[in-house]
Amino acid sequence: MVYEASIFDNLTQFFMFTGFANVTLGHIVMILIGLVFIYLAITKDWEPMLLIPIGFGILIGNIPLFPGLNVGVYEQGSVLNIFYQGVSQGWYPPLIFLGIGAMTDFSALISNPKLMLIGAAAQFGIFGAYTLALALGFSPAEAGAIGIIGGADGPTAIFLSGRLAPDMMGAIAVSAYSYMALVPVIQPPIMRLLTTEKERVIKMKPPRAVSPTEKRLFPIVGFLLTAFIVPSGIPLLGMLFFGNLIKESGVTKRLATTASGPLIDVMSILIGITVGASTQADKFLQWSSVKIFILGAFSFVIATLTGVLFVKFFNLFLKEGNKINPLIGNAGVSAVPDAARVSNNVGLEYDKRNYLLMHAMGPNVAGVIGSAVAAGILLAFLA
Amino acid sequence: MKKFYTLILLLGVVCASNLYAQNMSDMRLNEVLVTNTEGFEDDYGYRSGWIELFNTSYGTVDIAGCYLSTDPNNLTMYMIPKGDVLTKVQPRQHILFWADGIANRGTFHLGFTLDGAKEVIFTAADGRTVIDRVEFPALEPNKSYGRKMDGEGSAAEVGVFYTSYRNSLKDAEAKADKSTKFGWINMDNPTPSTNNATLVGESKSAMMAKNDPYGIFMTVTAMGVTFLVLAILYIVFKQVGKFHIKKKSENATKAVAGIAQSGKADTSGQVSAETYAAISMAIHLFMQDNETHDFEDTVLTINKVSRTYSPWSSKIYTLRETPQLKK
Numbered sequence: 001m002v003y004e005a006s007i008f009d010n011l012t013q014f015f016m017f018t019g020f021a022n023v024t025l026g027h028i029v030m031i032l033i034g035l036v037f038i039y040l041a042i043t044k045d046w047e048p049m050l051l052i053p054i055g056f057g058i059l060i061g062n063i064p065l066f067p068g069l070n071v072g073v074y075e076q077g078s079v080l081n082i083f084y085q086g087v088s089q090g091w092y093p094p095l096i097f098l099g100i101g102a103m104t105d106f107s108a109l110i111s112n113p114k115l116m117l118i119g120a121a122a123q124f125g126i127f128g129a130y131t132l133a134l135a136l137g138f139s140p141a142e143a144g145a146i147g148i149i150g151g152a153d154g155p156t157a158i159f160l161s162g163r164l165a166p167d168m169m170g171a172i173a174v175s176a177y178s179y180m181a182l183v184p185v186i187q188p189p190i191m192r193l194l195t196t197e198k199e200r201v202i203k204m205k206p207p208r209a210v211s212p213t214e215k216r217l218f219p220i221v222g223f224l225l226t227a228f229i230v231p232s233g234i235p236l237l238g239m240l241f242f243g244n245l246i247k248e249s250g251v252t253k254r255l256a257t258t259a260s261g262p263l264i265d266v267m268s269i270l271i272g273i274t275v276g277a278s279t280q281a282d283k284f285l286q287w288s289s290v291k292i293f294i295l296g297a298f299s300f301v302i303a304t305l306t307g308v309l310f311v312k313f314f315n316l317f318l319k320e321g322n323k324i325n326p327l328i329g330n331a332g333v334s335a336v337p338d339a340a341r342v343s344n345n346v347g348l349e350y351d352k353r354n355y356l357l358m359h360a361m362g363p364n365v366a367g368v369i370g371s372a373v374a375a376g377i378l379l380a381f382l383a
Numbered sequence: 384m385k386k387f388y389t390l391i392l393l394l395g396v397v398c399a400s401n402l403y404a405q406n407m408s409d410m411r412l413n414e415v416l417v418t419n420t421e422g423f424e425d426d427y428g429y430r431s432g433w434i435e436l437f438n439t440s441y442g443t444v445d446i447a448g449c450y451l452s453t454d455p456n457n458l459t460m461y462m463i464p465k466g467d468v469l470t471k472v473q474p475r476q477h478i479l480f481w482a483d484g485i486a487n488r489g490t491f492h493l494g495f496t497l498d499g500a501k502e503v504i505f506t507a508a509d510g511r512t513v514i515d516r517v518e519f520p521a522l523e524p525n526k527s528y529g530r531k532m533d534g535e536g537s538a539a540e541v542g543v544f545y546t547s548y549r550n551s552l553k554d555a556e557a558k559a560d561k562s563t564k565f566g567w568i569n570m571d572n573p574t575p576s577t578n579n580a581t582l583v584g585e586s587k588s589a590m591m592a593k594n595d596p597y598g599i600f601m602t603v604t605a606m607g608v609t610f611l612v613l614a615i616l617y618i619v620f621k622q623v624g625k626f627h628i629k630k631k632s633e634n635a636t637k638a639v640a641g642i643a644q645s646g647k648a649d650t651s652g653q654v655s656a657e658t659y660a661a662i663s664m665a666i667h668l669f670m671q672d673n674e675t676h677d678f679e680d681t682v683l684t685i686n687k688v689s690r691t692y693s694p695w696s697s698k699i700y701t702l703r704e705t706p707q708l709k710k
Contacts, residue, residue, distance in 0.1 A: 113620040120606075120613040127605055131598035141588035143598065164588075211627055214620075221619055229612050366613060373612050377605040382588050 022064035026281030034058030034276065046181035050154065053269055054177060057276015073277040084274045087169070090162045092271040093155035094239040099264025100155075100368065101243020102256045104336070106218050108362040111207035114314075115324070115359070119366025121310030122332025123374045125150025125303025129295045130378075136291055141165055144378040146292055149176045150299025151371030152183070152333035156236060158275060160375045163383050170279035171289040175296035183338045186297070187304045187330045188346050194308045195326045199315075200350040202325040204359045212250065219245040226373060232383075233376025240372060300333065307332035307363070324359075331360040334367040407449060407507045409440035412515045413477060414529030416573050417497040417522045423575045425492070431483035432497040433575055436505065438472040439534035445471045448508035451480060451493060453500035459510045461486065461493045477533070479576045517567065527573035530566050532580055 015021055037055030041048040060080070065072050073080040086092040109115055130147035138146060145161035145168055157176040161169040179186065223241035227234050243259050246252040308329035315323045327347045331339040343360035414435040416422070424430055434451060438444050447470040452460035463470055467490045472478050479491065486494035497503075502518040519528040570579070585593075595601050 110620055110624065113617045113624065116613040116617045116620075117610070120610045123609050124602075124606060127598070127602035131602060134592075134596065134598045139588050140591040140595075140598070140601070141586075208624075208628070211631075214623055214627055217623060218620065221623075222616060225615050225619065226612050229608065229615075369616075370609055370613060373609050374605060377608055381601060381605075382591060 017066045017069075019064040022066060024064065024281065026285050027062045027064050029285060030058055030062040030279065030281045034062065037276075040181070047177060049268055050177045050272055051181065053272025054174060054276040057273040058279050059276075060273065061277030061280050073274065073280070080274065080277055083270055084278060086267075086270055087158060087274050087278065088162055088166060090159050090235070092267050092274075093159035094235040096155040096264055096267045096271065097236050097239040097372070098243040099259050099261075099267065100336070101219070101240040101245075102247045102260035103264070104240075104244060104247075104365050104368070105361070106244065106365055107210040107215065108207055108358050109365050110210045110214050110218055112205075112359070112362055115328075115362030116366040116369075117314065118307055118310060118324075118329055118332040118363035119368075119370040120332075122303045122307035122329070122363070122367055123151065123370045124306035125152075125299040125301075125333060126371070126374050126378075128302035128306075129299030132298060133291075133295050136295070138288075138291075141382045142168060144382045145169075145172055146295050147299060148172070148371070148375055148378065149179065149292075149296040150303045150333070151367075151374060152176070152180055152300065152303065152335040152339070153368060153371045154180065155271070156334075156371050156375045158271065159236060160378060163379060167283060168288065168292060170275060170284055171292045172296075173275040174279060175293050178293075179296050179300045180335045180338065183300075183333075183335045184342050184345075186300050187339065187342050190301060190304045191308055191327055191330050191342075191346055194305065194312070197350065199312070199326050200347065201354060202323050203351075203354055204325055204328075204356070205322070207358055207362075212248070215248040216245070216250075219248065222369070226369065230373050230376035230380070232380040233372050236372040236375060237369070240368065303333040304330045325354070325356055328356055328360040328363055331362075331364040332367045332370070334364070334371050336364050336368060337361065339367070340364040406440075406442070406444050407446070407512075407514055409438055409442075409444050410446060410449075410472070410505065410514055411437050411439055411530070411534045412503055412505050412517045413437035413533055414527050414570070414574065414579060415497070415503055415517065415519050415522075416525070416527040416575070417500070417519075418524040420524050422525050422573055425481045425483070425488075427488060429481075429483065431481050433482060434480045434493070434497075434503055435529070435575060436472070436478045436480070437530075437534045438474060438476055438478075441474045443471050443473055446478070447471075449514070450504075450506040450508075450510060452504045452506065453495060453497065453502060455502070455504060455516075458504055458506040458513065460495050464490050475533075477576050477578075519567075520569070522569070525573070527570045528567060529570050529574070529579045531568050532566070533578055535566055 019027075034055045034057075037051045037058065040046045041051035041055060061073055069075075070078045071080065072078060073084050075081055126147040127150075128147075129150045130143045133143035133146045134140065141164040145157075145165035148157045148160045149172060151157065154173065154177050158169060158173050161172040165172070219241035223237060226237050226241075230237070243256075246259060247256040308326050310332070311324050311326040311329035315326070318324065325343075325347065328340075328343045331343050333339050340357055340360035344355060344357035347354050347356040412434065415433075417432045419430040419432055422430060423433070436446070446463050447465040447467065449463050450459045450461060451463070452458050454460060469490060470478075480493050481488075481491060482493045482495060482497045484494060484496045485492055502516060504513055505515045506512065507514050517528075522528055591601065
């Protein structure tokens with residue numbers, strides 16, 4: 001009888017350690033959200049490289065825990081907490097930028113540098129959301145972190161929100177990646193609404209061949225110019241341009257291969273899983289998260305809108321034959337290369353021979369630089 | 384070649400010494416108290432005058448090997464001992480030296496006192512380069528002479544590594560109140576090992592909320608800067624592109640001229656077969672819509688190849704030989 005009682009006590013005690021004893025409605029909701037992410041990634045192919053790690057991270061972060069086991073992402077010294085340092089201290093995003101730099105071909109931008117201005121115009125999405133977030137009662141630091149969703153750049157959003165509003169980072173990152181996955185849904189209606197039939201079929205001059213010297217100069221000059229003006233953006237801009245230099249230099253192929261392959265993959269896995277795990281129910285399921293999602297959608301809309309309208313405005317000053325197809329204005333938001341693909345696909349709907357992909361890549365990569373610059377400015381003003 | 388390597392080596396040495404010096408030059412004398420009868424006590428429970436240093440940088444600075452002195456003719460009166468981890472001063476932090484004249488009490492006990500002293504000099508590890516120096520007026524007991532704000536104000540009178548900084552401060556000093564040394568004040572309430580002035584500052588975010596509640600100025604400023612950055616890049620690379628195109632056309636002209644001069648040009652009026660092939664290919668691609676795409680559909684089809692017989696799948700080769708009893 002004594003043994004039976006002891007076993008029963010042990011089992012009862014063990015049960016108290018299990019997730020079943022500690023589960024709340026919040027945990028279940030978050031687990032469902034994680035499952036939806038995984039479902040969308042697998043069946044709809046929406047940003048699977050990001051949504052699968054984030055979705056599974058949500059599952060990891062929302063297993064109900066008995067406090068004190070030192071396994072949770074917010075418990076000092078736990079394995080997940082050590083992984084999470086890369087997010088909270090902001091060193092995953094610059095390493096991802098290194099990989100992005102090593103993968104990006106800036107030729108389209110170098111051959112037609114005026115497209116850079118579209119990348120600047122689309123950053124209105126960030127500041128449109130910033131002003132609206134202020135109006136909704138967020139502090140300037142929080143508003144800045146939310147606004148950066150409009151940059152459509154996950155690593156930048158994580159980098160900035162980790163500094164300005166760490167408590168909101170999970171919601172901001174999930175929102176940014178979700179809307180990036182939804183770029184093909186959000187942008188086309190706005191593009192059609194703001195352009196005429198005639199504008200949509202504008203044929204742009206084919207980009208000229210860019211010499212290797214120009215390609216090598218771009219990351220060096222680009223970094224020096226941008227970093228001198230916005231030193232607070234050095235972690236992102238420095239890594240982006242450095243990554244591009246190792247690609248274009250032609251003598252560091254191994255480094256470029258590592259940065260654009262294994263390194264960025266490792267970082268994507270770590271950032272995805274830890275950001276997902278940081279969205280614990282008690283931190284994520286709040287009204288502020290709902291507001292963040294609404295503001296995120298708003299920022300994407302504003303960014304697309306200003307990008308397209310800026311091209312139309314810019315065309316007023318360009319000679320016939322040099323005009324830009326406004327359908328590439330949406331690509332000013334980063335979301336590389338999805339936004340450029342959207343430009344191309346919408347363009348092909350109206351002219352089957354008008355391939356806009358290469359042209360759209362110009363503002364698209366300019367958007368990456370623009371959003372990193374904008375993040376640097378917000379950091380300087382608000383951190 | 385030898386000269387080149389020597390030059391590189393020299394450059395390396397100069398850079399390394401500068402790097403070292405820049406670390407040291409971040410240190411400032413911050414506060415001095417000459418007579419201490421009722422203030423802060425040392426670890427032994429004794430009161431004595433003290434000198435406070437402040438690390439103005441955002442990195443740790445090791446001051447081991449540096450010197451403190453009250454005599455401009457003897458800059459090496461007290462060498463800060465090496466090998467003590469406590470000589471590594473954390474970013475934006477203070478370090479206090481007791482001027483009790485008993486150096487064997489530990490790293491932070493100087494071998495001299497401040498009695499009768501008129502100045503304190505902090506010298507780099509080379510024993511010659513003065514990093515900071517302050518002359519102080521006659522001080523009442525338990526009153527100190529310190530910087531209004533930690534690390535800010537007059538720099539060293541002598542110092543080889545940051546002349547421009549010192550000059551800029553001198554300009555400011557010239558405009559400042561002459562009765563006191565710029566940035567330094569008599570302090571009725573000494574603040575050993577702590578901030579000379581307590582900042583009750585608001586965060587940047589709170590200040591922004593007060594100054595720009597609607598975010599208008601932030602938006603205009605940030606968008607202006609973003610446009611500026613990308614506009615400069617645009618202008619620079621437009622010029623680079625123009626230069627490149629010009630150079631390319633010049634090279635092409637030179638090449639044509641070279642061919643014409645050497646008489647190798649095709650003057651017969653016949654076009655080469657390669658040119659015809661290129662034109663034909665271009666027309667072919669243009670005429671056939673399906674061929675003018677610029678990306679592949681990336682669908683890879685793998686057909687199953689059925690082989691009725693293969694040694695790999697043969698049962699004969701996978702079975703062991705039937706054991707036979709040898710007679």
